[in-house]
Amino acid sequence: MASRLAKELLTKMTLEEKVSQLLQLAAPFYDEIKDDGEITGPMEELGITDAHVSGSGSVLGVSGAENVIALQNKHLENSRLGIPLLVMADIVHGFKTIFPIPLAIGCSWDMELAEASAEIAAKEAAVSGVHVTFAPMVDLVRDPRWGRVMESTGEDPYLNSLFARAFVRGFQGQDLASEKHRVAACVKHFAAYGLAEGGREYNTVDLSERQLREYYLPAYKAALDEGCEMVMTSFNTVEGIPASGNKKLMRDLLREEWGFEGVLISDWAAIKEMIAHGVAEGEEEAALKAIEAGVDIEMMTPCYVHHLPQLVQEGRVDEALIDEAVLRILELKEKLGLFEEPHRGADPEAEAQLVFSAAHREVARELAVKSSVLLKNEGGLLPLDPGQKVALIGPFAASGDILGWWSWQGSKEKAAQLGTAMQQASAQASNVVIAQGCQIESISEAEVQEAEAAAKAADVIILALGESSEMSGEGASRSDIRLPEAQLELVRRISLLGKPLAIVLFNGRPLDLHGVYDEADALLEAWYPGSEGGAAVADLLYGKANPSGRLSMSFPHTVGQIPVYYNHFNTGRPLSEASSEERYISKYLDIPNEPLLPFGYGLSYTSFAYGELVLSSDSLTAENPLTASVKVTNTGSLTGEETVQLYVRDITGEVVRPMKELKGFRKVRLTPGESAEITFEINEPLLRYYHSDLSYKSDPGRFELFIGPNSRDAAKGSFQLVR
Numbered sequence: 001m002a003s004r005l006a007k008e009l010l011t012k013m014t015l016e017e018k019v020s021q022l023l024q025l026a027a028p029f030y031d032e033i034k035d036d037g038e039i040t041g042p043m044e045e046l047g048i049t050d051a052h053v054s055g056s057g058s059v060l061g062v063s064g065a066e067n068v069i070a071l072q073n074k075h076l077e078n079s080r081l082g083i084p085l086l087v088m089a090d091i092v093h094g095f096k097t098i099f100p101i102p103l104a105i106g107c108s109w110d111m112e113l114a115e116a117s118a119e120i121a122a123k124e125a126a127v128s129g130v131h132v133t134f135a136p137m138v139d140l141v142r143d144p145r146w147g148r149v150m151e152s153t154g155e156d157p158y159l160n161s162l163f164a165r166a167f168v169r170g171f172q173g174q175d176l177a178s179e180k181h182r183v184a185a186c187v188k189h190f191a192a193y194g195l196a197e198g199g200r201e202y203n204t205v206d207l208s209e210r211q212l213r214e215y216y217l218p219a220y221k222a223a224l225d226e227g228c229e230m231v232m233t234s235f236n237t238v239e240g241i242p243a244s245g246n247k248k249l250m251r252d253l254l255r256e257e258w259g260f261e262g263v264l265i266s267d268w269a270a271i272k273e274m275i276a277h278g279v280a281e282g283e284e285e286a287a288l289k290a291i292e293a294g295v296d297i298e299m300m301t302p303c304y305v306h307h308l309p310q311l312v313q314e315g316r317v318d319e320a321l322i323d324e325a326v327l328r329i330l331e332l333k334e335k336l337g338l339f340e341e342p343h344r345g346a347d348p349e350a351e352a353q354l355v356f357s358a359a360h361r362e363v364a365r366e367l368a369v370k371s372s373v374l375l376k377n378e379g380g381l382l383p384l385d386p387g388q389k390v391a392l393i394g395p396f397a398a399s400g401d402i403l404g405w406w407s408w409q410g411s412k413e414k415a416a417q418l419g420t421a422m423q424q425a426s427a428q429a430s431n432v433v434i435a436q437g438c439q440i441e442s443i444s445e446a447e448v449q450e451a452e453a454a455a456k457a458a459d460v461i462i463l464a465l466g467e468s469s470e471m472s473g474e475g476a477s478r479s480d481i482r483l484p485e486a487q488l489e490l491v492r493r494i495s496l497l498g499k500p501l502a503i504v505l506f507n508g509r510p511l512d513l514h515g516v517y518d519e520a521d522a523l524l525e526a527w528y529p530g531s532e533g534g535a536a537v538a539d540l541l542y543g544k545a546n547p548s549g550r551l552s553m554s555f556p557h558t559v560g561q562i563p564v565y566y567n568h569f570n571t572g573r574p575l576s577e578a579s580s581e582e583r584y585i586s587k588y589l590d591i592p593n594e595p596l597l598p599f600g601y602g603l604s605y606t607s608f609a610y611g612e613l614v615l616s617s618d619s620l621t622a623e624n625p626l627t628a629s630v631k632v633t634n635t636g637s638l639t640g641e642e643t644v645q646l647y648v649r650d651i652t653g654e655v656v657r658p659m660k661e662l663k664g665f666r667k668v669r670l671t672p673g674e675s676a677e678i679t680f681e682i683n684e685p686l687l688r689y690y691h692s693d694l695s696y697k698s699d700p701g702r703f704e705l706f707i708g709p710n711s712r713d714a715a716k717g718s719f720q721l722v723r
């Protein structure tokens with residue numbers, strides 16, 4: 001329901017002023033901050049007038065308390081009705097204190113820390129003048145060729161939904177009006193951007209509405225149920241229509257069915273790109289389709305400002321559609337308190353104290369520790385002994401490029417580098433000798449020989465390898481997801497020495513680990529661990545922390561296996577041990593069906609044993625749930641954290657059902673010898689799914705449940721759902 005202030009303002013606005021409120025521009029259009037902004041999309045001549053700029057409703061990609069204060073003051077001077085500017089930016093996993101990329105945070109399975117990271121990001125951004133963040137990105141991902149998997153928390157709708165909620169809580173807090181150190185969140189990209197064909201950026205998406213609802217929509221809905229203020233459209237088509245002009249998706253589902261009354265913003269140029277998609281003859285038709293779909297803000301293209309006034313005057317667009325969009329934008333400005341305090345949280349002094357503070361970096365370090373995943377540790381090579389002689393070799397041995405793609409305010413120069421951190425963590429700095437070995441994508445004989453010399457003198461070799469941040473993120477799809485050949489050559493050369501070899505990976509996607517996994521005795525996935533990444537990895541390598549991360553996205557055997565994900569269907573000719581030699585079976589001739597490393601997988605420096613799976617009953621009803629319990633024991637010599645995972649399988653559905661679905665998990669910290677009884681409640685709502693008629697309900701019948709350390713190695717039980 002629009003507020004009185006918004007309604008009163010609306011009555012005073014001219015049609016031109018209303019339409020200008022729907023325009024969002026990047027920094028270069030505002031003289032005060034011309035060179036201080038972040039450009040995150042294609043720039044072209046827009047045909048924007050000064051009047052459009054002074055009447056624009058929001059700006060993206062700027063920050064800096066003094067910058068934003070100056071911009072807002074100038075904007076208000078030029079605004080006939082004193083309407084403040086909304087300042088939006090991509091604060092995806094940190095502002096200046098950069099946290100691990102969301103795909104890494106997804107491997108932490110730690111909602112509290114995820115929320116804490118968003119709260120800190122919001123605080124740093126708010127004192128720097130930002131009002132809205134274009135996050136969380138909750139696109140479900142199953143194709144690591146796509147560069148933006150780094151921005152998602154992974155392949156599971158349930159886990160993604162929990163993270164979506166945690167991020168929204170952290171960004172927005174409980175009351176945006178009173179909490180000036182929070183920002184409004186904008187969940188993206190609605191919808192199903194992660195299903196781009198071939199993992200190729202901006203490529204076609206096509207899926208059934210049932211799949212859309214079962215897998216791709218839950219995390220967006222979770223963000224909105226948590227109170228997320230904004231939604232961003234995705235670039236892709238959904239059922240043949242680009243999201244930004246898709247009335248069924250935006251009007252019928254988002255606004256009518258879900259009751260979303262917040263602001264819907266297009267992604268960068270996504271409205272005008274309906275022309276390239278081939279569903280709009282020109283800007284006019286693009287504007288028409290988008291406003292009818294209920295898109296309130298047009299980011300960085302001029303279709304609205306160039307054509308909506310005339311479309312209204314010609315009676316082809318009802319001015320009421322413009323009014324509702326303007327009201328939603330004014331409402332958000334009011335909710336943020338911008339009419340009373342146009343500068344909101346912008347505060348140069350607070351900015352100087354809070355941003356990139358030691359306290360914030362400490363949280364970043366803890367989250368980077370929790371987000372790293374130990375993928376292999378033959379013979380207990382790790383943790384290192386501080387007295388060991390270590391050769392640290394590779395392009396990430398002394399690199400600050402560990403922040404990831406969406407870290408535009410982060411400082412690579414200030415990032416904690418692995419080499420320095422290891423020298424500080426070892427008994428004496430000289431125990432750790434650093435050698436480049438190769439570049440990200442090139443290698444020289446001189447570099448290799450220097451590395452070999454260091455390796456020969458060491459007890460243990462650590463190779464720090466990975467992708468440059470340019471090889472990941474938006475616009476960075478890769479058809480070959482192995483490490484670059486130069487780095488594989490370095491692995492080959494160093495492996496010839498026959499010394500204990502651990503490899504640490506800094507990357508933004510599950511990789512094809514050919515040339516890495518078999519060659520390493522130990523393998524630690526650090527992702528892009530953020531501002532404190534090197535320190536966190538050193539903590540793990542020297543055992544100051546025990547790895548606890550669990551994969552939230554599968555690692556394929558090879559790119560040819562993609563898409564490969566844990567919650568797959570059985571097919572009519574499933575591969576099994578009994579059928580593996582048969583020809584006419586769903587399998588490959590050259591690789592297994594299962595991924596190299598499954599969803600939920602991760603090792604610890606200690607070990608955990610699972611006792612018998614005990615069910616309270618062999619059946620449940622809607623009124624009487626059952627419980628499933630298992631005793632977990634730390635059977636190793638170090639304290640460690642286990643993530644006990646619960647999966648369910650519906651044996652027979654009205655539509656085919658996945659082999660497993662994550663339905664719960666518990667993180668439990670156990671000292672050596674300590675046990676814990678982990679109990680899950682299995683109730684009827686957990687068993688509901690979308691039927692072919694899109695009804696969401698459960699069916700009576702047989703189910704299996706699995707409790708274990710990952711989606712592959714889990715004890716199985718069975719039960720009936722009876723009416």
Ligand code: GLC
Pocket residue numbers: 040041060090134188267268474
């Ligand atoms: C980019 C991204 C989107 C981002 C927006 C503004 O193209 O797709 O995630 O929020 O533009 O930078």
